[in-house]
Amino acid sequence: MRLLALLLVAALASCATAPRERPDASSTEAAFALVPTRFSDLPGWREADLAPALQAFRRSCDGRAQRTPDAALLGGGRYGGTVGQWAPACAAAASVTTGAERAFFETHFVPHLVRGPGEARLTAYYEPMIEARRQPDVYYSAPLMRRPSDMVSIDLAAFAEAYDNETLRGAPRRLTGRIVGSEIIPYPRRDEIMGMNGDVFAWAHPVDVYNLQIQGSGRLSFADGSQARAAFAAQNGYRWRSALGALRDAGELTNGVTWANFKAWSEARGADATHQALNADPSYVFFNEEQIADPAAGPRGASGVPLTPLGSIAVDPAYHPYGAVVFLDGEYEGAAFRRLLVAQDTGGAIRRGPLRGDVFFGPGAEAGQRAERMNAPARWWTLLPRGVAVS
DSSP, rough: OOOHHHHHHHHHHHHHHHHOOOOOOTTTTTTOOEOOOGGGSTTTTSSOOHHHHHHHHHHHHHTTSSEEETOOOTTOOOOOBBBHHHHHHHHHHHHHOOTTTTHHHHHHEEEOOOOSSOOOOOEEEEOEEEEOSSSSSSSOOOEEEEOOTTTTEEHHHHHHHHHHHHHHHTSSEEEEEEEEETEEOOOOOOHHTSSSOOOEEEEHHHHHHHHHHHHEEEEEEEESSOOOEEEEEEEEEOOOOHHHHHHHOOOOOTTOOOOHHHHHHHHHHHHHHHHHHHHTTOEEEEEEEEEOOOSOOOOOOOTTTTTTTTEEEEOOTTOOTTOOOEEEEEEEEEEEEEEEEEEEEEOTTSSSTTTEEEEEEEESSHHHHHTTTEEEEEEEEEEEEOOOOOO
């Protein structure tokens, strides 16, 4: 019972202190709902490029191939049915030829308008490619650390069911901490972690490491020409707070909030100022080093499958299950952004409701520059296999 008491205190504290993002006026206090509609009601559906979404969908199907038919989709969500109910569409997807993507989705799915609370907004992310070293020096001074052995993750959803406890059901799904004696306490913040002796596998510029932590993964290029992937392993549990945003609010980065400007600011101001700026964000991400088996594939998202450029999206899994197929009507640089995407990832800044998403733009600097320019409202639809009940 002592463990339950500790979990209750931690859960309530987390709920009480977490700041709330101001909701979009069009969706304030709206209840989550899926409203059946027609493909002809989706703006730009006839013109949208569906090939990346089909590739991403096939990868999600491959990721569920070993799961039992009665299993729910990964991630949770509030809809989606079972793995078996998606099996006919997965089987059919394997033989879809180029140009037949639209007919495939129209044959096997029914679109539903998504309504719900929170801000309706799209941003984007990418996979950085950075220079790294095996040993530190003045420039390559920030560590890339593996998940610490003393970190524990508490699945509050499991405790909520086990104890039939409504308070826990209203808390965050997971808490991250460490065991000290007979107690579980929050894991250290960023500034404390930087003083720890972690398990380091590479070193890079502090701004580049922070960029990897924000994006969730990245590719490392070493002096001998070899490459590896820094793949997401764990996060210390604190709510993300943008260090770049804090600098902007303090009157710095006057030329714009971009990674290039942040790096130039860092090199002009020096190591101490850079560390102080980064410590404005208490969140910290740990990585695993992985070999890059397929250079054309992105990193594995939270769903466990490789991400597809402009075919994958990070979502709030409290609403959308991993593998959900969503259609978006948004804007990008003044033009319509209408795409079909597959929910295959999440992130701390994305867990803000069913209308908040982060589109994966792919690897490299060009993708990063394009991703930085994505920030606009959007309408959402989700496609459910025929025969799957909305409830």
